[in-house]
Amino acid sequence: MSMDKIPLAGVIGSPIAHSRSPRLHAHWLRKYGLSGHYVPMDIAPDNLEAALRMLPQLGFVGVNVTIPYKEKVMEIADLVSDRATLIGASNTLIFRKDGRIHADNTDGYGFIENLRQAVPNWNPAAGPAAVLGAGGAARAVLASLLEVGVPEVRISNRTRMRAEQLRNDFGHRVQVFEWVKAGNMLEDAMTVVNSTSLGMVGKPELRVPLDGLRPGALVTDLVYAPLQTRLLRVAAEQGCICVDGLGMLLHQAVPGFERWFGHRPEVDEATRAAVLR
Numbered sequence: 001m002s003m004d005k006i007p008l009a010g011v012i013g014s015p016i017a018h019s020r021s022p023r024l025h026a027h028w029l030r031k032y033g034l035s036g037h038y039v040p041m042d043i044a045p046d047n048l049e050a051a052l053r054m055l056p057q058l059g060f061v062g063v064n065v066t067i068p069y070k071e072k073v074m075e076i077a078d079l080v081s082d083r084a085t086l087i088g089a090s091n092t093l094i095f096r097k098d099g100r101i102h103a104d105n106t107d108g109y110g111f112i113e114n115l116r117q118a119v120p121n122w123n124p125a126a127g128p129a130a131v132l133g134a135g136g137a138a139r140a141v142l143a144s145l146l147e148v149g150v151p152e153v154r155i156s157n158r159t160r161m162r163a164e165q166l167r168n169d170f171g172h173r174v175q176v177f178e179w180v181k182a183g184n185m186l187e188d189a190m191t192v193v194n195s196t197s198l199g200m201v202g203k204p205e206l207r208v209p210l211d212g213l214r215p216g217a218l219v220t221d222l223v224y225a226p227l228q229t230r231l232l233r234v235a236a237e238q239g240c241i242c243v244d245g246l247g248m249l250l251h252q253a254v255p256g257f258e259r260w261f262g263h264r265p266e267v268d269e270a271t272r273a274a275v276l277r
Contacts, residue, residue, distance in 0.1 A: 005059045009260045010039040012051070013066035017042070020275050021064055024253055027274035028265040036261045043069075049076050056095040061260045063093050064253070070136055077103035086143050089136045092256040107137065108144030110252025115191075115220060117251070117267065118243040122218055127190030128152040132182060132208065134162035137222055138195040142170055150191065156182035156208075158196075183209035190214075192235070194221045199229040206231055215239030222248060227276075246272060 011021045017040065025038035041063070043051045048069060055063065065073050070089035074080055077090065078100040084090045090103035115122050129150045131138055134157035145153050153170075156177040157163040167174040177185040186192055192213065198206035200223045210231065213219065219235035224245035232242045250267045258264045265271075 007036045007061045007260055008039070008059045009036065009062050009064075009256070010041050010060070011064040011066060012041045012043050012048075012069060014042050014044065014068065016040045016066070019066060020249065021066075021253065023277070024250060024271070024275050025257060027271060028257055028263075029261065031270075032261075032263050032265065034261050034263060045072075048072060052076055052093070052101060053099075056099045056101075060095055062095050062256060064256060065091050065093060073101075074103055077101045079103065081105065083108065083143065087136070087139045089139065091252065094256075094259050104255070105140060106252045106255045107140035107248070108147070109255065110248045110250070111141050111222075112144045112148055113251035113254070113267075114247030115218065115243055118247060119218055119241055122191075122241075124148040124150045124191065127188060128154055129191040129193065130154045130156075130185045130189040132194045132198075132206070133157055133196035134159070134166050135195065139166065139169075141193055141195055141222075142166060142174065145191070145193075146170060146173055154185035154189065156185055183212050186210065186212035186214075188214060190217050192217055192219045192240075194223065194229070194231050197223065199223050199231055201225045210234045210238070213238045213240055216241065218243065221245050224249060246275065250275065 011019050019040055022038055022040050029036050073090050079102040081104040084103050084105040087105045090105050092104045092106050094102040129145050152173050154175045155163045156179050158179050163176045167176050197203045213235055217240045219240045220243040221229045221231050222245040223229050227244045236242050250271055
């Protein structure tokens with residue numbers, strides 16, 4: 001008599017040792033008493049496609065994808081969701097029973113869910129949003145902000161061309177500001193997002209002038225090491241509502257976990273604590 005296979009999932013990237021995802025999924029597996037394992041996998045670029053094709057045969061039901069493979073896996077996948085196509089990156093792969101690989105992106109979902117949980121009365125339509133940065137994370141943030149009804153999204157990036165690219169891809173509700181004028185786009189912005197790595201441990205500080213931040217605006221930083229960045233500290237002093245970036249990491253993991261292990265996990269204080277340990 002054959003026992004059902006224990007579902008395996010994990011996260012692929014290079015390097016991968018720093019990833020907090022294994023801790024997060026292990027916490028949920030334990031909490032809900034589910035059989036399953038979630039492992040970090042450091043895969044070399046040359047082996048990426050072969051590894052992805054082999055994983056379903058080893059009992060894997062899917063994986064998360066992190067730097068530097070979020071774009072690359074899109075070319076390998078057999079099916080790509082609309083939102084992954086729009087964002088141009090995938091952070092979640094689902095392996096179908098027939099071995100086909102389905103690529104999705106849950107970063108924008110995680111971003112919005114984090115804001116809604118932290119600030120239930122957040123109203124995206126109340127006014128413009130300002131986004132610092134124009135990388136992969138910015139694309140996910142931008143797609144989701146436009147989807148939930150933000151009237152205008154202002155973008156500023158150190159390399160202006162990348163910001164222009166976002167305007168070309170996402171249309172007329174996106175406005176580009178010069179990096180030296182990034183402080184100006186905060187004025188009357190109701191939602192402010194840092195999607196750059198500036199302010200992160202080991203990276204330069206975010207130097208954008210913050211005096212334009214308006215009291216009552218929602219300010220969030222995708223950086224979560226440290227949990228309270230200079231942006232969030234200054235924003236709090238100026239009467240803004242602040243949301244740290246750890247919640248996005250937790251919420252973006254929910255759809256994948258549910259697909260792979262068959263139970264929708266809850267993001268609560270215990271979840272945060274487990275990941276921060």
